[in-house]
Amino acid sequence: IAQIDITDITTINPETVKEVEERITKDHVIPFHPWISNNAKVTINLTGMTAPKRRYLQCDSGHWSFLPGKSPDTTTNRNAPIPLENFISNGGNLIESAQLIPGWVTKAQAAEKRGIFTAQTQAVRRIVFAKSPHIEDTNDIMIRHMLDKEDKWHLRKVSAKDLSTLDPPTSLTAHQAMNATDKDIWDRSYAEEYFGLHDDTNTWQCITEEEYQELWPKIGHALPTIALATIKLDEYGKPQRAKYRICVLGNMDPNDWSKNECFDPVMTQMEFRLLVAAAVQMKRTIKGGDFKQAFCQSFLPPEEHYILRPPKNCLFTPPNTYLKLIRTLYGLKRSPRHWYEKAKSTFLAMGLTQCPNAPCLFTGTIIQGEPPIYIGLYVDDFIYFSKSDAVERKFEHVLQTEQKMLVDFVGEPTHFLGIRIETIKEKDSVTIFLSQEATIEALIEELGLADANPTLTPYQSGYPVDKISTDSKLPPSKLHNIQQQMRSIVGSLNWLSCGTRIDIATITNILAQYMNNATPSHIAAAKYIVKYLKGCKSLGIKFSTDNNNKLSAYLNFPIDNQLTALTDANWGPQDASSPSPSVKTPLLDLFKSRSISGFLLWINGPIHWISKRQSITARSSAEAEIYATDECVKWLIHISNIVDDLGIKNLLMGTTTTIYNDNQACIK
DSSP: OTTOOTTSGGGSOHHHHHHHHHHOOTTOEETTEEEEETTOEEEEOOTTOSSOEEEEEEEETTEEEEEOSSSOOTTTTTTOOEEOTTHHHHHHHHHHTTSEEESOOOHHHHHHHHHHHHHHHHHHHHHHTSOOTTOSSGGGTOOOSSSOGGGOOOOOOOBOTTOSOSSOOSSHHHHHTSOHHHHHHHHHHHHHHHHIIIIISOOEEEEEHHHHHHHHHHHOSOBOEEEEEEEEEOTTSOEEEEEEEEEEOGGGOOSOOOHHHHOOOOOOHHHHHHHHHHHHHTTOOOEEEEETTGGGSSBOOTTOOOEEOOOTTOSSOOTTEEEEESBOOTTOTTHHHHHHHHHHHHHHHTTOEEETTEEEEEEEOSSTTSOOEEEEEETTEEEEEESOHHHHHHHHHIIIIISOOOEEEEESOSEETTEEEEEEEOSSOEEEEEEOHHHHHHHHHHTTOTTSOOOSSSSOTTOOGGGSOOOOOSOHHHHHHHHHHHHHHHHHHHHHHHHTOGGGHHHHHHHHTTTTSOOHHHHHHHHHHHHHHHHTTTOEEEEESOOOOOOSSSOOOSSOOSOEEEEEEOOSOSOOOOOOTTSOOOOOOGGGGSOEEEEEEESSSEEEEEEEEOSSOOSSHHHHHHHHHHHHHHHHHHHHHHHHHHTOHHHHTOSOOOEEOSOHHHHO
């Protein structure tokens, strides 16, 4: 019963509705509106009434009614119960239209609430029926709010392909000043977000100024909200969707939450690639999904209360209206944690098991006698696969219909976390290619390198980054700007090197150590990497069941399809050249004298790699190689625990894992 939403109950078959009605007793409440219960104080203002009435709701064997007086007057029928027909399915409409109001309110308050509903209705009508070159018919808008029950529509994603500029509006005020075409698109985008929160998830309840004045001494002052606009890109970096997001200014949250109370784990890049490798090993492709309005699908705990101010110049809320939160919302400090707990509890309710060593990986059997399903969650995006098509279909059905989650299934995804996914299925093999071309193109555009000539290597031979002086005579303000730019570039390069571009991992790690004392020469070195990426931006990594060792566009290396590890390290500083006797050389910083170690883990493709400077100074090449091998073994143990949790250790690792190293002293 805790999964039933009375505003969406019309999508459930009559048998389910009857069952729910029979189960609601005086001890139960309806979860989306917990104030609705037997003997609840309410004000009713049904269409056709001359004045609102205040008294109690009554539930008798699943039949709901309103008691207008202490006892019925059988002679005049004055206080006879008013039946609320089909209350489970129609209650949401009564609440939405302010015909059923929690508590006892005055006639003026009831009229004010009805006025809020009317104002919102008129605002939506202005958008729906506005003359626009993009509106061929009213169904193109699909806004469900103000029309009667037969004409309610559902919102849909708003395309950004017709925008004249790729700069999203910075505020709702700037949005209103746009040209007619762009304004129409952003109007619909904001309507999608607002009514998705207002109707689809019942994230808040609109309250009046008078109600706010009564509540704020107990709950606290209203927190401001902001409407953030963005343009989502497809796997090619082209505009795909115009998206608004209503967010709370969480930095003004008066509660002093600890880090543990706000922490939300996510699937790592290594775990994502591990699932891809496992799917390829089983000769399956991965499927993808996206939870809609994810942070608003979880309820606020009873001890958390918030009142919000609508975004400035909101199109749908009249003046002196506030939003009392029922669910969590983007921007609140604990919203990520609440959403993760909601998603985890949903998967566990389906009979799945959480991976102890990777909290965002889940597996389990949902059809007796069929293979298990494997799921990876990254905030509101997820991937999944099973050896059985029936299991995948069952998972999709249960998640949407039984667990009542708002989710879009995309089939085989073309992009995930900014990574382009190309899937090739043949009779006896599956190949999945991952690349980040769109991210590279965006970085090139941002740095103004569109006309620059590509370079052949990530950094210049003979010009070690460690030899670049950190002393600069520039004024502090310019140095601050340089350091800000350096952090931005290195952050983008690090995302690439952790995702698919193994070839820039070493130089990115070296540059990352100069973010706080960068100079123009360090910026030039960082741009040199971007120029290199420009010449090979379509390259990436490949996972394939095709294990032949013939030379092709890619070297299938090594030929074993089980987990393989390769480690290596240099000894000493990046610049190993001998100083000239005639040149006075300053003393080398201690960290620059340390070796750089790296390793690569392989299952049908590279699943994890690291290239970084060691934290201690090795006194020999053997010692440096031992440190590198030790770091590799730590990750092997971690991955071994994960695949064991998922029940696929024998499939991916076998009984032993070979580590390759080219230093005899280290091996022996």
